[in-house]
Every structure is written in structure tokens, then in C-alpha cells.
Amino acid sequence: MKGRQFSKVKLVKAGGEIGSVAQTVYDMAGELDRFNSAQKQFFQNASHELKSPLMSIAGYAEGIRDGIFEGDSVRKGLDIILSESGRLRNIVTEMTLLAKLDSEEDIYKAAPVNLNELIQETTERMNPQLVKKGIQLHASYEVLDQISVTADRDKLLQALLNVISNAIRHAERNIYIQANVEKGQIQLTVSDDGKGIPEELLPYLFHRFVKGKDGESGLGLAIARAIVERCGGRITADNRREGGAQFSFGFPVSAG
Ligand SMILES: Nc1ncnc2c1ncn2[C@@H]1O[C@H](COP(=O)(O)OP(=O)(O)OP(=O)(O)O)[C@@H](O)[C@H]1O
Ligand SMILES: [Mg+2]
Numbered sequence: 001m002k003g004r005q006f007s008k009v010k011l012v013k014a015g016g017e018i019g020s021v022a023q024t025v026y027d028m029a030g031e032l033d034r035f036n037s038a039q040k041q042f043f044q045n046a047s048h049e050l051k052s053p054l055m056s057i058a059g060y061a062e063g064i065r066d067g068i069f070e071g072d073s074v075r076k077g078l079d080i081i082l083s084e085s086g087r088l089r090n091i092v093t094e095m096t097l098l099a100k101l102d103s104e105e106d107i108y109k110a111a112p113v114n115l116n117e118l119i120q121e122t123t124e125r126m127n128p129q130l131v132k133k134g135i136q137l138h139a140s141y142e143v144l145d146q147i148s149v150t151a152d153r154d155k156l157l158q159a160l161l162n163v164i165s166n167a168i169r170h171a172e173r174n175i176y177i178q179a180n181v182e183k184g185q186i187q188l189t190v191s192d193d194g195k196g197i198p199e200e201l202l203p204y205l206f207h208r209f210v211k212g213k214d215g216e217s218g219l220g221l222a223i224a225r226a227i228v229e230r231c232g233g234r235i236t237a238d239n240r241r242e243g244g245a246q247f248s249f250g251f252p253v254s255a256g
Contacts (some may be wrong), residue, residue, distance in 0.1 A: 001025070006033035045209040049091055049217060053084040087216070094219040097158075098208065101226040108230055112148040112254055113156060115186065116141060119177060122160040129168050130175075141179035147186060150254040151231035159227040159235075162220035163190050163247045169214070170194035170245060184253045191246035196239040205237050 001009060009029035012022040060077040063069045069077050100107045119141055123130075130137055149156075167175045171192035180187040197205060197212070204210045206225040211218030221237075228235040233251040240246045 001029060004036070006030070006036060042208060046095060049209060050088065053088045053091075057081050057084050091217045091219070094217055094223060098219060098223055098226065101223070101230065108152045108155065110150050110152055110231075113151045113153045114148055115144040115179070115188070116147070118153065118157060119144070119160065119188075122157055122164060123177070125161065126164050126168060129165070133168060133171075135168055135171050135173060135175055137175050137177065139177040141177055141188065143181050144179050144186065147181060148254045149186065149231060149233070149251045152227075155227045156231060159224040162224045166220060167192040167194075167245070172244075181253065186249075186251040186253055188249040188251070189246055191240055191244055193242070193244040196243055197237060197245045202237065202239075206235070
């Protein structure tokens with residue numbers, strides 16, 4: 001354990017209290033081992049994601065400096081440098097948020113949140129993108145009018161934005177937001193009429209850096225899940241029978 005070789009820790013067979021201590025230490029080593037590999041994986045993925053925009057920025061900057069690009073291609077190179085810097089900034093912002101959500105840091109401020117208002121604000125924020133892509137939003141969540149959940153409002157807004165911005169990116173023409181309240185449980189679904197989620201991604205969709213061919217950093221849904229779970233809720237993904245992706249949020253109704 002001291003050398004952090006958690007996978008090499010063996011279970012010592014013993015009876016009584018020593019036996020139960022041995023079992024606890026053994027279980028703990030297993031847990032630490034899993035945590036360790038998850039961290040390693042995260043750093044590997046993160047450095048890979050950061051490297052590719054950096055390489056392309058460096059490549060274009062060098063090419064421009066050395067006069068390899070001329071005329072129009074200088075402008076194009078600069079555009080790429082700018083857009084790749086933007087991509088880097090997004091990745092770093094998302095990674096920082098994830099790290100904060102992971103830590104015990106007190107960044108999560110829970111209070112009753114009116115879901116109706118929250119969804120309204122989310123869709124208002126997404127409106128420019130909806131208009132730009134000519135996508136219709138069909139929303140029916142009036143049942144949430146008097147309903148609150150206990151959550152950090154800004155964070156939950158972020159989770160909704162992440163899911164809805166994906167829907168906008170992948171929808172053909174329509175996005176549907178629907179809500180249902182039953183037995184103290186709120187069910188909120190966001191679906192679209194796009195191509196849907198590739199089957200092979202579905203089991204890992206909420207893992208960090210998992211993304212499709214047309215994906216960006218692959219952190220949006222990992223963030224959404226971390227937030228929803230901190231709110232005591234659940235988020236799941238599936239494909240609709242008619243085609244298109246469907247994301248469901250489940251929350252317990254908060255008292256008051
Ligand atoms: N509504 C959707 N329809 C089809 N595929 C989707 C949908 N939402 C998500 N996906 C798939 O899930 C992947 C992961 O989504 P996620 O939001 O985590 O990452 P991303 O959108 O690629 O990047 P970002 O971190 O910028 O959000 C996407 O790359 C895409 O392939
Ligand atoms: Mg996304």
C-alpha cells in the first residue's frame with residue numbers, strides 16, 4: 001500500500017478482528033487501484049486532447065513566421081490559430097469545472113430551483129443558435145410550474161445547456177422538451193430528430209472525453225452527469241424509436 005502498488009495487495013487470510021481488518025484493507029486497495037487507473041486515464045486523455053490543438057497552432061504559427069504561407073493562406077492559418085485557441089480555452093474551462101465538481105471544494109450551492117423558470121432561461125440562451133440553424137423547439141413542461149428541485153441553479157443550467165446544445169448540433173429540424181411529474185419524481189426529456197447516438201458510444205456516453213466523429217471535447221455530458229448526480233438526480237441517454245437521441249433527467253421533487 002505504501003508503495004502505491006495497490007494491485008499487488010493480497011488478502012491475508014485470518015479469522016476474527018484481524019480477518020475483518022485484512023478484508024477492509026484489501027477492499028480499500030482495490031478501490032484505490034481503480035481510482036488510480038481512472039486518474040491516469042484522465043491525464044492521458046487530457047494531454048492528448050490538449051496536444052492536438054497546440055500542435056496545429058504551433059504548426060501554423062511557424063509556417064507564417066517562416067514565410068511558407070502566402071497571401072490568402074496566411075489569413076486562413078491565422079483563422080485556424082484563433083479557432084484552435086478557442087477550442088483549447090473551452091477544453092481547459094471544461095476540465096477545470098470537472099475537477100472542481102470532483103473535489104470537495106465548496107463550489108456547489110444548493111437551494112430550491114424552479115424548474116419551469118430554469119428551462120425557460122436555458123432555451124432563451126440557446127435561442128440564437130436555434131434560429132441560426134433553423135431548428136424548431138417544441139416544449140411542454142408547464143407541469144413544472146410550481147415544482148422545485150434542490151440544486152445549484154447555475155450548475156444545473158450548465159447541465160441543461162450542455163444537453164440542449166448537443167441536441168441543436170445534431171438535430172435535423174426539431175427538438176422536443178417534455179416533462180412529467182409522477183409519485184414525487186420529475187422526468188424531463190430532451191430529444192431531437194437527428195441521426196441519434198452511435199450504438200457503440202451509448203454505454204460510455206457520459207465518460208470523459210468520449211465523443212463521436214463530429215464531437216468536440218467530449219466533456220459536456222460528463223459535466224452534465226456530474227452536476228445532475230450532485231443534485232440527487234439521474235441522467236440517461238438513449239435513441240428514440242423514430243430516430244434521434246433522447247436524454248432523460250430524473251429528479252426527486254423537493255419539498256416546499
Ligand atoms: N443529441 C445528440 N445526437 C447525437 N449524438 C449526440 C447527441 N448528444 C451527444 N451526442 C454524441 O455524444 C458525444 C459526447 O457528447 P459531449 O457533449 O459529452 O461531448 P461533445 O459535444 O463532443 O464536446 P463538448 O465537450 O464540447 O460538449 C458527442 O461527441 C456526440 O457524438
Ligand atoms: Mg457537447
